[in-house]
Amino acid sequence: MEVHRVVSKYFNAAQIERLPLDLSAPRYEPSEPGSEARRIRYQRCRAATAIWNAADTRAGRLQALKNYQTENTLADTSVVELMGPFLNKTSNRLPLTEIEDALKQLGLHSEHNTVLSRSEKDKLDQEGYLNLGQLLNEEQLVQMRRRYDIAIERDGNKPENIGTRGIGRLIDTVVGPINSDGLLDSIFLHPRLLAAVRHILGTHFKFIGSNYHCALPGYGHQGIHADFLWGVKGAPLVVNAVWLIDGFTAENGATRVVPGTHRSGMHPTGDLVRGKPRDLNGSVEGEIKLTGAAGCCFVYNAHLWHGGTQNCTSKLRRAQHCFFGHSEIPSSTDVPHAIEKNVYSRMGQIERAILDIR
Numbered sequence: 081m082e083v084h085r086v087v088s089k090y091f092n093a094a095q096i097e098r099l100p101l102d103l104s105a106p107r108y109e110p111s112e113p114g115s116e117a118r119r120i121r122y123q124r125c126r127a128a129t130a131i132w133n134a135a136d137t138r139a140g141r142l143q144a145l146k147n148y149q150t151e152n153t154l155a156d157t158s159v160v161e162l163m164g165p166f167l168n169k170t171s172n173r174l175p176l177t178e179i180e181d182a183l184k185q186l187g188l189h190s191e192h193n194t195v196l197s198r199s200e201k202d203k204l205d206q207e208g209y210l211n212l213g214q215l216l217n218e219e220q221l222v223q224m225r226r227r228y229d230i231a232i233e234r235d236g237n238k239p240e241n242i243g244t245r246g247i248g249r250l251i252d253t254v255v256g257p258i259n260s261d262g263l264l265d266s267i268f269l270h271p272r273l274l275a276a277v278r279h280i281l282g283t284h285f286k287f288i289g290s291n292y293h294c295a296l297p298g299y300g301h302q303g304i305h306a307d308f309l310w311g312v313k314g315a316p317l318v319v320n321a322v323w324l325i326d327g328f329t330a331e332n333g334a335t336r337v338v339p340g341t342h343r344s345g346m347h348p349t350g351d352l353v354r355g356k357p358r359d360l361n362g363s364v365e366g367e368i369k370l371t372g373a374a375g376c377c378f379v380y381n382a383h384l385w386h387g388g389t390q391n392c393t394s395k396l397r398r399a400q401h402c403f404f405g406h407s408e409i410p411s412s413t414d415v416p417h418a419i420e421k422n423v424y425s426r427m428g429q430i431e432r433a434i435l436d437i438r
């Protein structure tokens with residue numbers, strides 16, 4: 081098979097030397113639903129989900145965590161470690177009035193703002209995801225692809241960027257040097273995206289991270305997951321946007337989602353199927369693929385069950401992810417530390433409020 085030159089630039093970052101001969105043959109680590117390791121992950125997720133969903137205030141959840149420790153003499157200490165950063169303190173850097181003021185200036189403070197239509201908001205509520213439309217034009221896409229391809233060749237094999245085999249990855253893109261001129265600003269500042277985040281999380285939210293994620297030919301399958309550590313009923317905590325830098329098709333590794341699962345209060349890791357922890361690699365009843373043209377942005381409630389699928393074509397599947405969380409939860413990215421000088425100096429008060437930085 082002839083390998084397109086741009087694809088081979090990604091080999092180092094994706095830790096491969098060549099493409100597989102059969103791009104469609106399933107390729108992933110088995111998740112072994114019957115194994116001891118899987119059972120421990122299941123139990124931990126189950127315990128954390130029960131503790132979180134036992135109350136809707138921090139004090140109530142802390143009490144549930146204490147009860148768990150008292151009632152279970154062999155309580156898994158990792159549950160306590162996992163939940164501590166979410167329960168022991170609030171993690172917003174700025175007073176909450178800063179994001180409220182920014183949203184007022186953007187015309188997004190009121191839930192009744194009309195940046196998204198009623199039916200778009202209903203889709204987010206009911207199904208948990210929405211295609212915000214083609215928000216990047218061809219010129220932006222050409223520039224972005226070029227920028228990502230160069231950065232992958234240069235930085236893709238640095239330890240912080242190395243992830244799963246077969247995936248080219250770059251972390252902290254929108255606050256990093258790759259965005260020093262603002263090419264990626266729409267990724268975290270587009271008004272339609274902010275309106276969706278405001279609709280899901282309310283007026284107290286912040287940017288919590290971003291990464292570039294490119295599935296190479298023959299790779300990209302992920303187990304079904306949610307972008308949070310346990311199941312959450314009631315007020316959601318995290319939102320993800322996936323920007324299609326290449327179009328997503330049924331064959332090239334489009335993200336799969338299971339509509340409505342964000343309302344289940346369950347995390348797939350803590351789910352049982354016929355008495356056994358769910359096989360996370362398997363398909364889930366009702367799952368669909370998010371397909372769309374390059375330049376589109378899908379936003380989803382990140383408690384929605386989802387995952388990458390295998391890219392069975394001979395071309396790259398490039399995507400840029402951008403995460404937002406409730407203001408009070410910890411961020412994945414330490415923004416004050418990660419932000420590059422030029423990006424920082426370009427940010428005004430509204431943008432700093434979204435990044436939750438001074």
Ligand SMILES: O=C(O)CCC(=O)C(=O)O
Nearest residue numbers: 293334335387388389399
């Ligand atoms: O890029 C994708 O298709 C999904 C990526 C994802 O869900 C993840 O990396 O957690």
